Amino acid sequence: MDALPTPDRPLRIGTRGSALALAQAHETRDRLAAAHDLPADAFEIVVIKTTGDRVLDRPLREIGGKGLFTREIEDALLDQRIDIAVHSMKDMPVLQPEGLIIDCYLPREDVRDAFVSRRWGSIAELPAGTPVGSSSLRRRAQLIHYRPDLTLVEFRGNVQTRMRKLDEGVAEATFLAMAGLTRLGMLDVVRSAITPEEMLPAVAQGAIGVERRKDDVIAAAMLAAISDLPTTLRVTAERAFLRRLDGSCETPLAGLAELDGENLWLRGEILLPDGSLSVRGERRGLVSDGIEMGRDLAEELLGRAPPEFRELAGINPERTSPPV
Numbered sequence: 001m002d003a004l005p006t007p008d009r010p011l012r013i014g015t016r017g018s019a020l021a022l023a024q025a026h027e028t029r030d031r032l033a034a035a036h037d038l039p040a041d042a043f044e045i046v047v048i049k050t051t052g053d054r055v056l057d058r059p060l061r062e063i064g065g066k067g068l069f070t071r072e073i074e075d076a077l078l079d080q081r082i083d084i085a086v087h088s089m090k091d092m093p094v095l096q097p098e099g100l101i102i103d104c105y106l107p108r109e110d111v112r113d114a115f116v117s118r119r120w121g122s123i124a125e126l127p128a129g130t131p132v133g134s135s136s137l138r139r140r141a142q143l144i145h146y147r148p149d150l151t152l153v154e155f156r157g158n159v160q161t162r163m164r165k166l167d168e169g170v171a172e173a174t175f176l177a178m179a180g181l182t183r184l185g186m187l188d189v190v191r192s193a194i195t196p197e198e199m200l201p202a203v204a205q206g207a208i209g210v211e212r213r214k215d216d217v218i219a220a221a222m223l224a225a226i227s228d229l230p231t232t233l234r235v236t237a238e239r240a241f242l243r244r245l246d247g248s249c250e251t252p253l254a255g256l257a258e259l260d261g262e263n264l265w266l267r268g269e270i271l272l273p274d275g276s277l278s279v280r281g282e283r284r285g286l287v288s289d290g291i292e293m294g295r296d297l298a299e300e301l302l303g304r305a306p307p308e309f310r311e312l313a314g315i316n317p318e319r320t321s322p323p324v
């Protein structure tokens with residue numbers, strides 16, 4: 001951007017077209033408008049279709065590759081078709097393309113997973129053999145590790161699609177992020193919130209990040225005013241953990257950082273996809289050491305994991321940690 005936005009030359013906010021993505025883009029617009037005393041029409045929401053939106057019939061992990069929900073949006077940023085892009089940080093690759101940066105995070109929503117079912121109130125209530133729908137590698141591995149007697153069913157789609165599949169009996173329960181349901185005003189489908197002790201959430205679950213061109217000083221200054229410091233510190237530690245582990249996006253893993261004043265508590269978990277193994281650990285330290293803690297915890301878990309995990313993650317055991 002080469003000037004502050006006006007209704008004639010609005011700041012263009014790129015987003016996917018899903019109901020959740022649009023809600024997140026509107027939240028970002030509203031926060032920017034309020035912080036800078038600008039009218040809503042000084043912003044334009046630009047919807048961009050991504051590969052992840054186009055392919056609906058297969059589990060995302062089979063399509064493979066990183067950035068299924070982000071590549072087209074980042075191309076639009078680089079081509080100056082949009083000025084900022086709003087993302088669920090949970091879906092973001094650890095590295096951004098040259099020339100782009102994410103350094104603005106909105107206040108984080110509920111990080112927990114929700115248990116969603118017509119018939120049952122919680123995982124503990126599910127009888128042996130019950131079909132449970134999820135296509136998330138992490139949730140599938142965590143559930144089967146905890147309850148090997150349950151049956152996993154592939155499950156994709158938006159909340160309405162998943163509720164219909166539950167009605168049709170494809171599965172009797174499923175999981176969704178509390179954050180997304182909260183932002184959509186759909187908490188009524190939640191039977192119970194799952195504690196991080198039962199199911200550690202995905203890295204950055206519930207956090208919205210805003211990406212921009214590195215050299216766009218106007219966007220940088222505008223975004224700085226709405227960035228939330230606690231969320232930034234937590235997501236930074238979690239993503240440092242992720243960065244050391246996630247060579248392929250094909251490994252189930254979870255991570256959650258919590259803040260208490262100056263103190264950061266980071267928990268992490270890596271699993272094998274069939275749930276046969278879960279390795280968990282934690283670090284406590286000063287928030288200023290968050291990146292180091294993330295990296296150290298990842299190293300510890302890798303050291304305790306069997307070779308299969310490294311192979312799946314495409315991690316070369318000889319490699320040292322890259323700078324974060």
Ligand SMILES: NCc1[nH]cc(CCC(=O)O)c1CC(=O)O
Pocket residue numbers: 088089090091175176177179180204205206207208
């Ligand atoms: N992988 C899809 C995705 N990306 C972000 C959210 C929810 C919102 C969030 O965690 O920020 C979801 C859906 C879900 O897991 O229920």
